[in-house]
Amino acid sequence: MNNKLKLVPALLLSLSLVLSACGGAQDSASNTAGQSATTDTKSAEAPAAVKDGIFKATDMSKNPEAAKNRKDTFIVGLTEPEGVFNPYFYHNGYDGNASDAMFASLIDYDKNGKQVPGLAESWDVSPDNLTYTFHLRKGLKYSDGSPVTADDVAFTLTILHDKSYDGEFDITPAHIKGGQEYKEGKASSIEGIKVIDPLTIQITTTEVNARTLGLISGPVLSKAYYGKNYKQGDLSYIRTLHSKPMGAGPYKLDKFIPGQEVRYVANPYYYKGKPAIEHFIYKVSTPDTNLQMFQAGETDYDGFTANAENFEQLQSLGFANVNVYTASNYAYLDINHKKPYLQDKRVRQALAYGLNRQQIVDTNYQGYATVANIPASTVSWAYTDDVNKYEYNPEKAKQLLDEAGWKVGADGIREKDGKKLTITWLGTKSSMTDILVPIATENYKEIGIQFQPEIMDFNALLTKREQGDYDLASLSTSILLDPSDGVEGFTTKMADNGYSDPKVDELYQKSISTLDINERKKIYTELFKYLNDDLPVIFFFNRKVMSATNGRIHGLEPNSYTGISGDLAKLTIEN
């Protein structure tokens, strides 16, 4: 999988289809205005966390005619496909969703994020964990009928090393032998990529890394189709092919109508068998009105902001299967470690104890999110619950600040060496911000901290953060396939908030230097506990994703890792 990992403003957007769809910093606007008010007033009190699952349609007779009349077409709402249909070149996550339907990967992911065979029937890793061998299935074909071979895999990995490759996929952490030389033009092929026979390819790397397998087993591009005009150092021709994609996925592109629809037809050569539903369409919808579109039967599937109001409204439609699942990412309050006073662990812990995260999360999500205390989602295989919960405790926070030498001044604000304890927080415009600001102001005032919120557009926030002009910033990671994705940002090399801790670096390195999942789990438990205590950031919450499917569509079980793309080929329509 090559979902690009992007930071998104915490809680922007009603997460579209999959978390990878995080197109940018659109404002999430008021997405329920104008609908009949079904506001649940109880929800202001602490609601119980909602369980994941699929809530089946109750009354299919309510299904609108528009949907019933569609016998061989499955329509999914998507916010903003832009037409860059290539899994290695898109910038906007929605184009990633659109590409997923057309390309097949060597290795797929199941609903728990485990790697399962895709185009590759099996794979072996050498005892030294440096060499990977993929065995392709027999008789694989692209949607134009041409065969899928090991040469195509070699070609795909090669162009990712080209110096003119301007997509955002980063292959370098895989450390394929000879990759750097190829990029610099010192070699005309990559030494570590070896095609053994048309169905077998061997990749040799120079460093053990648990993420390598994921990086080198992504979607396969046809060499005959994408590589016709390829010369080392010049990939510019490939742009003309973004609008004419060709892959081995379940569907092939029929037509892209900019701003309106991406239309597909079933790929007869798909290796798991031609999909039963002949036509598949991504129709442009907007978070403002996608519920109405779904309600009117114009779409069969869409994602919605996960909260009690939307859930009730969707369930009351009768014909909707409502899917609720926990996202694989987490939201956090970034801490600026370049500020001397935030380098003191006690101050960071006080900031965590002194903020009623539970109240904020419950008010905004009404049970559709849980407070996080480690950099992982509750659905991850590396998740552990055995850590400090930092439950709201102003007394403890005060005590920690006292210990750190911050004394309450005449105006109630703590001071140390003549400096007042003022915390500047950066956030984007969202319902979460509206709730966080008053609560945080109140909470922090109680423990003697002056809270200064600044609300701005996401790019401005990133720039301010880069300039170091902040104390806290609301951020969220995007889809996390491997647990390492969630902690990489705390390593000295990657941390742009100034955090650096040799123990974290060491544990991180250890966690990706073995491929044994049980061994890794142990290391992550240790790492998570350490991070939970040291607080490089204040962990905030894990949220849920909500989507709904028209009840006449069978076989769809969307999940945190593959969204709907994993199920596309096996769907059926009940007429």
Add this chain to the structure above:
Amino acid sequence: MWQYIIRRLLQAIPTLLGVSIIIFFVFALTPGDYVDTNIQLTPEKAHELKVLYGLDKPIIERYFIWLGNVMKGDFGFSLQFQKPVTSLLNDYIWNSFLIAIVSLILTWTIAILIGVYSALKKYSWFDVLVTLGVFAAMSFPSFFLGLLLIKFFAVDLKWLPVGGMTYGGSNSTGMAYVLEVLKHMILPVSVLTMLSVGSLTRYFRANMLDVIRQDFVRTARAKGLKERVVIFKHALRNASLPAITLLGFELPGLFAGAIITEKIFAWPGVGHIHMQALDNRDYTVLMGFTMFLAILTVLGNLLADIFYSVADPRIRLK
């Protein structure tokens, strides 16, 4: 006349150059660039991309590279859409034009009719009610109005589609296609019309009131002309003169796209693109599009001046 037009066009060049400098720097100086929007890139990868996209160069140099390309007729390449800016805009701009021109015609027709009538029946019930109505429509935020119409006409009554330009998967052609698009246009066009008709109605009403008090109208009536001729031939013509300038300003608006309305109705217009480009700091698209609108503004002004002289022989262009 031709001399005047050519001189005005030549004068537009420094204006546009100045505009391009301002908007380039405004966009370039907004915090963050295209690569920064993805901060999980490793610093090396981010730097690599900046070099590939030319974002590592000093801002002044970037401006001149852009300007040089524009001189050659090349408006650049959208990073985000991986497409030349001109072909990208071409994909979306006509959809925006479609709803804008229809709503423009509707707005002006309605505004003239209502404006004239309420001027003639000043302070009548009709005048009061219309004034109330147009002010009410005008003061609604467009997203609220849009959502309200969707609820009534699309969700409750099921008469009209919620959004988009055609039905999902539709393959209609010819007349059927035209009807389908018309059906999808009704709601967005209504919103746009309702939002703009108010001020224009008031404008026509005020002008009309001014004109019918003047001597030449009295003279016309004294000559025994029919009231209809007096109003529409003598009064309305004179009342419309200042509106020509206003019409000239509408030209860029026809292509600018209505960001909020288009978003609510999922209309595939250029407003989307503009917003997306801003969010992603896709400078070439922002620059290309804004420059296009600047050119249209200059052109609209010129056209207004020319038409003004045609409509009112008292004005001579020199």
